[in-house]
Amino acid sequence: xxxxxxxxxxxxxxxxxxxxxxxxxxxxxxxxxxxxxxxxxxxxxxxxxxxxxxxxxxxxxxxxxxxxxxxxxxxxxxxxxxxxxxxxxxxxxxxxxxxxxxxxxxxxxxxxxxxxxxxxxxxxxxxxxxxxxxxxxxxxxxxxxxxxxxxxxxxxxxxxxxxxxxxxxxxxxxxxxxxxxxxxxxxxxxxxxxxxxxxxxxxxxxxxxxxxxxxxxxxxxxxxxxxxxxxxxxxxxxxxxxxxxxxxxxxxxxxxxxxxxxxxxxxxxxxxx
Numbered sequence: 705x706x707x708x709x710x711x712x713x714x715x716x717x718x719x720x721x722x723x724x725x726x727x728x729x730x731x732x733x734x735x736x737x738x739x740x741x742x743x744x745x746x747x748x749x750x751x752x753x754x755x756x757x758x759x760x761x762x763x764x765x766x767x768x769x770x771x772x773x774x775x776x777x778x779x780x781x782x783x784x785x786x787x788x789x790x791x792x793x794x795x796x797x798x799x800x801x802x803x804x805x806x807x808x809x810x811x812x813x814x815x816x817x818x819x820x821x822x823x824x825x826x827x828x829x830x831x832x833x834x835x836x837x838x839x840x841x842x843x844x845x846x847x848x849x850x851x852x853x854x855x856x857x858x859x860x861x862x863x864x865x866x867x868x869x870x871x872x873x874x875x876x877x878x879x880x881x882x883x884x885x886x887x888x889x890x891x892x893x894x895x896x897x898x899x900x901x902x903x904x905x906x907x908x909x910x911x912x913x914x915x916x917x918x919x920x921x922x923x924x925x926x927x928x929x930x931x932x933x934x935x936x937x938x939x940x941x942x943x944x945x946x947x948x949x950x951x952x953x954x955x956x957x958x959x960x961x962x963x964x965x966x967x968x969x970x971x972x973x974x975x976x977x
Contacts, residue, residue, distance in 0.1 A: 708738055708861075712745035715862055718848035724801050725848060729855045739860035740923045746863055747782045755784040758932055759813075760925055761843065762912055763864040765936025766904040777856055778906075780919040781864030783932060789870045789962060797946050797966040800846040800867055804941035805962075807890045807952035808934045809883055809902055809909045810841035810871050817917050817927040831882060831910055837874035838883055840954040842962055843934055844868035845941060869934060872952075872960030880957060882910040887955040888938040893948045898939035902954065905936040912936060 705713075711728050718725045728734050728742075751757065763779040764770045789795060797803070814836035846867035847854060859865055883902045890898040902909050912935035920927055927933065944950070946966040953959045 708741035708745050711738075711742040711861055712749060715742070715746055715848050716749050718801075719846075719867075722799060722801050724850040727849050727854055727858045728861055729858050734855075734857040734861065736857055736860065739857035742861035743781065743863050744924060746861070747784070750784055750786065755786045757782060758785050758788060759783040759934070760916060760920065760927060760931070761864060761866060761869070761934035762916055762919075762936045763859070765906050765912065765915070766900075766938065766940075778915055778919065778936075779856070779860050779864050780916060780923060780925060781860075781866050782925070783866060783869060783934070787866060787868045789868055791870055791872055792961050792963070793870070794963045794965050795844065795868060795944070797944065797964050800844070800944070801848065802852055803844050803846040803867055803944040804852075805842055805844050805890075805944045805950055806937035806941040807888050807898075807900075807939055807954070808841040808843050808869075808937055809905060809912070809954065809957075810839045810869075811835045811913070811933040811935060812837040812839070812874060813927060813929050813931055813933060814877070815929045817913065818921060831913060832877055834913055835877045837876050838880040838957060839874045840872040840952055840957045840960045841934060842870040842950065842952050842960055843937070844944060844962075869932075870960055870962045871932065873958045875957055882908070883954065883957060884908045884910060886957065889953045890939055890942065891951045891953075892942065892945060897942045897950075900939035902938050904938050909935045 844867045845865040847865045885903040951961040
C-alpha cells in the first residue's frame with residue numbers, strides 16, 4: 705500500500721471507532737501533497753461505503769481559529785451526506801472523540817466553479833452568479849489525533865477534522881447579499897459561549913469562494929452547482945457538550961441549532977442524527 709492509503713486506513717478506523725491516534729507527522733515527514741492525497745483516499749473509502757459528497761469546507765479562515773490551532777494557512781476539506789444533520793437534530797456524542805463546534809456561513813453554489821471564475825478569464829462574474837443562497841451553519845469538528853494536536857499536514861490528511869454540519873434556513877443570495885460584517889453569536893444551553901463577526905472569515909466571507917476555487921484547482925477538488933461550501937468559522941470553536949443545546953445566530957440570516965446526547969439516558973426529543 706502507498707503511504708497515503710496506509711494513512712487513510714488509520715484515520716478511517718479512528719473516525720469509525722471514535723479512537724484517537726498519534727499524529728501521522730510524529731513518526732515520519734508528511735508533505736502537503738501527501739496529506740491531500742491521504743484526504744482523497746479517506747473520502748474514497750467513505751464513498752465506497754455508500755456516502756455521497758455534498759460539498760466542501762474551508763478551514764483556518766479566521767485569525768482566531770488559526771491561532772487556536774497553531775497553524776497559518778487556509779485548507780480545504782470534503783463534506784458528505786453522512787456528516788449532514790438536520791437543523792435541530794440530535795448528535796450522538798459517542799460517535800466522536802473530543803468534538804468542538806463553531807458557527808459558520810454556508811453557501812449553496814449556483815453553478816460549477818473553477819479557478820477561472822474568480823481568478824482568470826471569468827473573474828468578473830459576480831457572486832450572485834456563483835452563489836444561490838446563504839445560511840447560518842454549525843460545524844462539528846473532531847480531530848482524530850490525540851489531544852486535538854496536529855500539524856498542518858496532519859489536519860489536512862484528517863479531512864480538516866470534519867465530523868458533522870448543520871445548515872439553518874437558506875436565504876436567496878439576491879436578498880441576503882454577501883454576509884460581510886454580520887454579528888455572530890454562539891450559545892450553549894442559552895448561555896453565550898462566543899461572539900464574533902462574519903468579517904473574521906478572510907476579512908470578508910465573500911472571499912471564501914475565490915479561496916475555495918483556488919484550493920480546489922490546486923488540490924484536486926470540484927465545486928459543483930447545488931452543493932454546499934462552508935466558508936469558515938466566525939469565532940473560535942468551543943467544546944461540544946455531552947448533553948445540551950447549541951445555537952448559532954447570524955444577524956440577517958437567522959438561527960441554526962443542534963442538540964447533543966451521550967446515550968446515558970433516553971434520547972432527547974426533537975430530532976435524530
